[in-house]
Amino acid sequence: MRRWHALIVLGTAQFLMVLDTSVMNVSISRLVEDFDTEVTAIQAVITLYALVMAAFMITGGRLGDIFGRRRVFLTGMAVYGTGSAVTAAAPTLGVLALGWSVVEGIGAALVLPNMAALVAESYRGRDRTVAYGVIGGLAGAGIAVGPLLGGWTTTYLTWRLVFVGEVVVVLAVLAFRGAIAERPPAGRAPRLDAVGAVLSAAGLGLGVLGVLQSGTWGWVEPRNAPFTVLGFAPTLFVIAAGAVVLAAFRSWERRREARGADPLVHLSLLGRPALRAGLTTLLNQNLILLGLFFAIPLYLQVVQGFDAFETGLRLLPVSVTMLAASLAGARLGRRAGPRRVVRFALLTLLASVVWLLAAIDPVIDDGPFLGAMGLLGAGMGLLASQLGGVVQSGAGEGERSEVGGLQFTAQNLGSALGTAFIGSLLVGALATAFTTRVEDDPRISEQARQATGVALEAGVAFVPTGQVRAAAERAGLPPDEVDALTDSYASAQLDGLRAGILAAGGITLASFLVTGRLPAGRSGQGGEAAEARPGTPDHP
Template sequence: MPTSTTSAADQRQHPSGARPAGVLATLASGQFLMALDSSVMNVSISTVADDLDTTVTGMQTAITLYTLVMAALMITGGKIGDIVGRKRAFALGCAIYGAGSLTTALAPNLGVLLIGWSALEGIGAALIMPAIVALVASNFGPAGRPRAYGLVAASGAMAVAVGPLIGGLLTTYASWRWVFAGEVILVLGIVASARRMTDAPGDRAARLDLVGTVLSALGLGLVVFGTIRVGTWGFAHPRPGAPDWLGLSPVLWMLIAGGLVLLGFLHWERHRQAAGAAVLLDPAMLGNKRLRGGLTSFFFQYLLQAGLFFVVPLFLSISLGLSAVDTGLRILPLSIALLVAAVGVPRLFPQVSPRRVVRLGFAALLAGITLFAMALEAGVGPEVVTWPMLLAGLGIGALASQLGSVTVSAVPDERSAEVGGLQNTVTFLGASIGTALAGTVLIAALSSSFLAGVRDNPAVPAKLSEQAQVQLAGGVPFIPDARLSEALTAAGVTGAAADAITEENREARLDGLRSALGVLAVLALVALFFSPGIPRRQPGNLTPPG
């Protein structure tokens, strides 16, 4: 039976007359906007680089910094929402984000793009995303939160899925700049509709813990940046051409340093709390089993989701040679299934066990990833991704329908912005690790398979095989057949040898994709065993946290 807390929450909803559907559409639009940028830009990197007279490396730096700024400031963004009010933090974040989008749309060079996209949009997102979590809590009672969080989370995942389609269409038929111009218009609409949302007043007497802010941002920044650079620098042993710090990759040192700084951050917060001073994050929250279970599941969800969104477009666009538009269309079944599950589960099964839904979600992801890995054979077409995408979409949607409500219900509503900061930090960390892990395993397996194939293929001269072993010791690039043929022709390799190398590369690409999917499948299986912290009953039927 719903508690009195549930009833009170329901009674205070929308005193200004705002319809729940309108509030939900506003918050879902904000989440969609936050997730859209990176997925849109990933298919437009070379075009934007040419337009701004820069390099692909410069564009990858911009993408990395955008992710870095968001992840590093997410906990701080949540605390600012506590101080000034979540609705005000949301509106302020939208204003900063909109200014960044406008700057990016008009950017004449990479420097201005870094200011607009990487800095301003990153800061805006760090304010918006924790506020979205808190505003769902203040606008919907516990009984309505699973559906609300499910739709908000689904909108973000859908943005990642349809981003390549939107980016491909605009880049091909108009200009990448229209993406950011459109974001400005969307931001204006979101800000206008956000005025009608319910919000708890901020604590103006509270003060921001500046030392904690620096420590958390530095620690998270080191961890996320190190994770992002794994594929380029290597994890422990430096790749050829990568920096060498005392014989080890900088990645390992960054992860160690980031972990130590974060431990120092938690120690500082405990010290501040013991002294009665304001803290950025209450360390005791991390001891909450329900919250910890939800955050762990969020971590695995975004790790698997990011890894899958890394592998599938590579298969479609490089192995099969599909355009960005066709690649986006092939991923659409995931978006449809995701939306159906995220909205349908809470509506059709309002009292279902969250733990059961989370386990079924990870099981569906495991099934989709495994089916895709098994279907990858020479000669297959793009249709092989349809059923895996449907299963993965159902799994992600099922997780989205429960996890947001589980984490927020683990603490009193007034701490929902803190939970939002933690939740988004964990999801960014999971996404960064998922992409880095999938990429590292893929390249390692591709390199091993290709070099072994070339060495054992009688059509490839021994001298040419030896040259390949030396020149590709740092890793074989994941490239389409056309680019490989051009490189072979330029190197003077033709005839049977060129055909054999191309065929070995084709087989090695599939080996790399299967290996990456195999690791993701193992992690999906592991995630099934990390759900005991998820409650068996819906949050509306649980004893309210004290």
């Protein structure tokens, strides 16, 4: 029993990381109310958290190679606990973003890749397989507990208590740090590629920033942009700047390798077809999941008026079926091979998107909605059971931190892009649909249309229809026009939600294009594949 003490400590850290994101996603409405802000601002905070993790995950893994994985893991836990304390006491949205998005994000980037490497170091053979299975199970437990715990605490107490609890858990992990052992590294410790770390973070940051702001700035025609470029919205130019910086990062890394210097990441790893396909599918999985789990709580809380606990109850089928499918998928993958399981999982996700589109109505019908949620969780669980193993199966012992960094970078980049892209598309579709419906409704006067157009130029927010009604009444509109504007906005909300969900379906369909590179044979037949761990995706 003593040999599993390290796993208990490391698994607790994994549970904490998954639980944290779950709380924020079911607390969107309360956060909007507490900080007197808009949904798009909370969207930015959630996106920034995932982006910070994605930007620094490779660096976090490399720091473990340089300074020791145990030391960096424990440092990351201390940073994470500090961020949790700041978040719990945050008086403003800016402090919330600093504590949760930045400080906790950096802490997680130090913890996660080194946690994966420490598990691999601590166990061998069958014990390693069991250890990774437990880590995946604890991630699934966080997925299952998160929405309910976060929803109940947010509704009946305060979301801040969850972060106070996180500080207590971090202190417990640090108190039992002696359970984690680490073998001294063989050979010379690599040097940190600081220029590569800055270039990778800047490139990813610019790309996600452009996608995040597209709903506000517009893609081509400027709407509410702080500046324009040759008369066009800055969105595509910011994204292009991110692509240029990432190209410079790739060139820099190749030059360092050619000189014999230590790169931030060995780009040759990305030349392995199975690894590249696994990372791409992993990115898409989290893009779909986090995109949907930004849109769906909006539907439940803003459109339907449910509180955080009621929202958590309706998300519970995703958590339950995801955990069950992840456990069943591991056995299925050993028989059918990862490629078949991933393709079946993508088909399951497509079916859930179609079902969800049909379930999005002004008045929710819990039966179809919960069925769609259950199917969504099953598809995600099957993906989770395969992708982490595919990514890790080609990694040698000396590459585990680096490959772990790539794995968690893909996961969190997908999370950031999912929240940013689906969120901006949702808001953009809402604005377009609202404009069209106002123009086409004969009950609305030309004066009211013009006033609405002026208001939309300043940007549109995803708010309860009651706020739209109150604004129309304050503007002095007659009752029939107030009703017409409110009805138009309510219909536009559903159009925006359907657009976001449909985009997730399109990404799912596109994911089939890379599945041909995934391993087709049975897994678990020896070698590293037998010791690969199941995926542990970020979950809201």
